[in-house]
Amino acid sequence: MLEIRDLNSHYGKLHVLRDINLQIGNESVGLFGPNGSGKTTLINAVMGLWKPTSGSINFNEEDITNIDTYNIARKGIALVPQERELFPGMNVQENLESGAAYIPHAKDELESSLENVYSIFPILKERSKQLAVTLSGGQQRMLAVGRALMAKPKLLILDEPSLGLQPSLVSELFEKLAEMKETVSILVTEQNVRESLKAVDRGYVLENGSVALEDSAEGLSTNPHVIKSYLGL
Amino acid sequence: MKTSKNLQLTIVGIAAAIGILLILWKPSVLIYGLQGAGLYAAVALPMALILGIVGIINLAHGEFMMLGAYLAYWFSTQFGIDPLLAMIPVLISMGIVGVITYKTTIHRVLGAPELNQLILTFGIAMVLSQVVNLIATSQPRKLSLDYVTASAKVGELSFGTYDFIFVAAAVLFLAGLLFFLRRTKLGKAAVAVGQNPKGARLVGINVDRTYLIIFSIALGLLGIIGTLFLTSHSIFPLVGGSYTMKSFCLVAMAGIGQLKPILWGSLALGVSESFIMSFQGYGGWADIVFFAIIVIVIISRAYKRTES
Numbered sequence: 001m002l003e004i005r006d007l008n009s010h011y012g013k014l015h016v017l018r019d020i021n022l023q024i025g026n027e028s029v030g031l032f033g034p035n036g037s038g039k040t041t042l043i044n045a046v047m048g049l050w051k052p053t054s055g056s057i058n059f060n061e062e063d064i065t066n067i068d069t070y071n072i073a074r075k076g077i078a079l080v081p082q083e084r085e086l087f088p089g090m091n092v093q094e095n096l097e098s099g100a101a102y103i104p105h106a107k108d109e110l111e112s113s114l115e116n117v118y119s120i121f122p123i124l125k126e127r128s129k130q131l132a133v134t135l136s137g138g139q140q141r142m143l144a145v146g147r148a149l150m151a152k153p154k155l156l157i158l159d160e161p162s163l164g165l166q167p168s169l170v171s172e173l174f175e176k177l178a179e180m181k182e183t184v185s186i187l188v189t190e191q192n193v194r195e196s197l198k199a200v201d202r203g204y205v206l207e208n209g210s211v212a213l214e215d216s217a218e219g220l221s222t223n224p225h226v227i228k229s230y231l232g233l
Numbered sequence: 234m235k236t237s238k239n240l241q242l243t244i245v246g247i248a249a250a251i252g253i254l255l256i257l258w259k260p261s262v263l264i265y266g267l268q269g270a271g272l273y274a275a276v277a278l279p280m281a282l283i284l285g286i287v288g289i290i291n292l293a294h295g296e297f298m299m300l301g302a303y304l305a306y307w308f309s310t311q312f313g314i315d316p317l318l319a320m321i322p323v324l325i326s327m328g329i330v331g332v333i334t335y336k337t338t339i340h341r342v343l344g345a346p347e348l349n350q351l352i353l354t355f356g357i358a359m360v361l362s363q364v365v366n367l368i369a370t371s372q373p374r375k376l377s378l379d380y381v382t383a384s385a386k387v388g389e390l391s392f393g394t395y396d397f398i399f400v401a402a403a404v405l406f407l408a409g410l411l412f413f414l415r416r417t418k419l420g421k422a423a424v425a426v427g428q429n430p431k432g433a434r435l436v437g438i439n440v441d442r443t444y445l446i447i448f449s450i451a452l453g454l455l456g457i458i459g460t461l462f463l464t465s466h467s468i469f470p471l472v473g474g475s476y477t478m479k480s481f482c483l484v485a486m487a488g489i490g491q492l493k494p495i496l497w498g499s500l501a502l503g504v505s506e507s508f509i510m511s512f513q514g515y516g517g518w519a520d521i522v523f524f525a526i527i528v529i530v531i532i533s534r535a536y537k538r539t540e541s
Binding site for chain 1: 418421422424425428429431432433434435436437438439472490
């Protein structure tokens with residue numbers, strides 16, 4: 001579904017992504033690594049928010065390396081960014097509707113998608129008329145995930161979804177993600193490796209801008225390097 | 234929450250009391266104030282639209298209105314049509330001017346620091362007024378139209394009625410814009426872009442095209458108001474400058490992205506200006522009052538913000 005080949009990227013002279021190769025099929029994939037390892041840059045490159053210096057990104061056999069973000073979204077990739085990027089002056093329901101309204105394959109099923117999102121996140125239904133800016137951080141995170149799901153994406157990308165969430169919500173969020181992976185492919189970056197390993201099938205470990213490890217979730221959770229650096233056992 | 238409601242009621246009460254006093258004492262002040270307010274509001278609304286959605290302070294705002302007025306003058310003298318009819322070609326031409334201006338200049342400074350954006354639009358303002366000056370000279374132009382002198386008489390008081398057209402324009406602009414932004418797909422997308430351009434991209438909105446359309450719509454509206462301005466004012470290349478300043482003040486007073494408060498702000502300013510002008514020999518104080526009120530409102534807003 002998503003195929004990244006030999007991707008390189010620079011911030012000025014800084015080489016932040018080095019020959020990244022990464023594939024995602026109909027599965028749930030984790031992207032791990034410390035701060036500054038290039039996770040967010042990689043995701044921004046996929047989403048067209050950051051132009052890579054070389055290499056290619058293909059989505060469903062189509063080259064999307066230099067396509068505008070809005071077109072990538074319309075092709076079926078939805079991003080839940082770290083900063084959530086909601087519409088603060090719109091209420092919860094308007095935010096959700098905006099997720100589907102501009103995506104050709106999603107706008108006709110807006111009503112059923114809305115029901116679906118409300119059943120996954122009942123709190124959003126309770127708050128449907130409340131302005132997004134008045135929600136708590138955790139609720140805003142759920143709204144951002146809900147808005148991405150409204151687009152009926154083929155690939156859902158989440159950038160550090162657990163950031164700033166209280167621990168009970170983190171496990172809840174990953175439980176929901178584990179349920180969702182039946183219907184949508186997922187790419188998730190996380191610092192909370194322990195929780196997210198429960199929700200993904202496979203994972204990549206990014207260090208200093210290159211792929212240091214690539215294994216199944218099980219393989220990663222028993223890998224001595226991962227245990228030492230990320231699970232802290 | 235409750236105190237702010239009380240405060241609002243107090244302000245409305247004071248405004249109503251001032252209004253009643255004025256009707257009894259100087260009714261013409263209220264009428265001319267209302268007419269002046271209509272013009273201010275109609276000019277300021279497109280600026281609020283550009284600032285709220287594209288995020289650019291357009292210092293060439295008044296100059297674009299001036300350009301619209303000159304285009305209307307040209308269409309009506311060249312083809313012998315009534316300026317109100319010339320409004321249609323002016324609207325279209327200004328829309329095209331909007332597309333060209335956006336594509337060649339505005340588009341390039343969107344990600345730039347605000348100072349660069351200000352310098353750019355300030356430069357556009359100078360280019361526009363100087364080009365018009367070269368082509369049309371600085372000689373003031375005015376059309377003599379019969380219907381502009383229409384007047385009405387209520388009791389002892391007789392007053393010009395034509396300038397109520399600005400009030401109508403302001404109300405129509407506001408209603409039209411609110412309908413566009415709340416009910417149409419493009420309008421809703423524009424609101425989303427205004428609130429969060431990155432978020433808008435992520436949900437599949439073509440942000441750049443939205444900016445282009447909004448900028449062109451705003452310039453089209455300025456074409457309309459420029460045409461109306463021409464019918465009852467004399468025009469010259471530098472006529473727009475003060476409207477840029479006044480629009481900017483009204484937009485700042487209303488708060489970024491707010492359209493409705495522009496109407497109330499314009500009303501307060503229009504009436505107080507015409508009140509000052511009603512005293513023989515003190516007309517020059519009108520602008521000072523205008524800007525003094527703006528300063529008071531902005532300071533009190535900032536004060537309220539630090540309190541809360």
